[in-house]
Each structure stands twice: as structure tokens, then as C-alpha cells.
Amino acid sequence: MFIKTYLITFTVFLGIDAVWLTLIANKFYSKYLGYIMKTNVNFVAAGLFYLLFVVGLVVFSVLPALEKNSWTQALFLGGLLGLISYATYDLTNLATIKDWPLIVTIVDMVWGTVLGASVSVISYFISKKFKFTN
DSSP states (O other): OHHHHHHHHHHHHHHHHHHHIIIIIHHHHHHHHTTTOOSSOOHHHHHHHHHHHHHHHIIIIIHHHHHHTOHHHHHHHHHHHHHHHHHHHHHHHHHHSTTOOHHHHHHHHHHHHHHHHHHHHHHHHHHHHTTOOO
């Protein structure tokens, strides 16, 4: 059940985050962080984050919600994990990097919350549809 749920959640995550990255994030981050952005993305580091974040969503949000048959639990726990994950990065940067923009921290934390919640709920419903439950 974990592997099927993971693959669903990973696919949903990639789809939603791709929309964010292509339509919004590139211009936003260039505007506020262009002075420190790399010209080439470290895809290994990005990929590791994606793989680990999705493990967190599956273990701490999607599977518990499936066990309790509660999409609202998926919504809440996924949003909370997204908030905590993105806040860890952004609040640390706000605390330690000179001239780190507060707006980036706020937008990232909101995005992490929306991303975690939406990916978890969508993955919950897809998993239920295909009966990937205990």
C-alpha cells in the first residue's frame, strides 16, 4: 500500500509543483532573490527534497487519513506538514541570511501549506478511488 500511495502522491506533487514553478515561482524568486540565485539548478538536491517531502506527506498525512477515512485529516495534516517544512527553510534563512526578504518567507510558507494540503487531499481521494486502503 505504501508504494502505490507514494507513487500517486509523488505524481500529484510533481504536477502541482510544476504549475507553481513554471507560472509563478520563477518570476517571483528572480525578483526577490535574483541576487543570490544560481544560474543552474542543483537537480539532485531538488530531487532529494521532493522524494523526502512526499515520504512525509504519505507517512504523516495520506496514510493516517486513509486509515481514519477522513479527507479533512489529510487536508489538515498535509497542510501542517507543508507549513512546518517550508517554515523550517524560510525562517532559518530569515534568521541567518542578510537581506532575506520577509515576503519570500511569507509566500513560501503559504505555498508549503497549500501544496501539502492539496497534494494530500488529492492523493487521499485517488487512493480511495483505487482502493489503496487497509
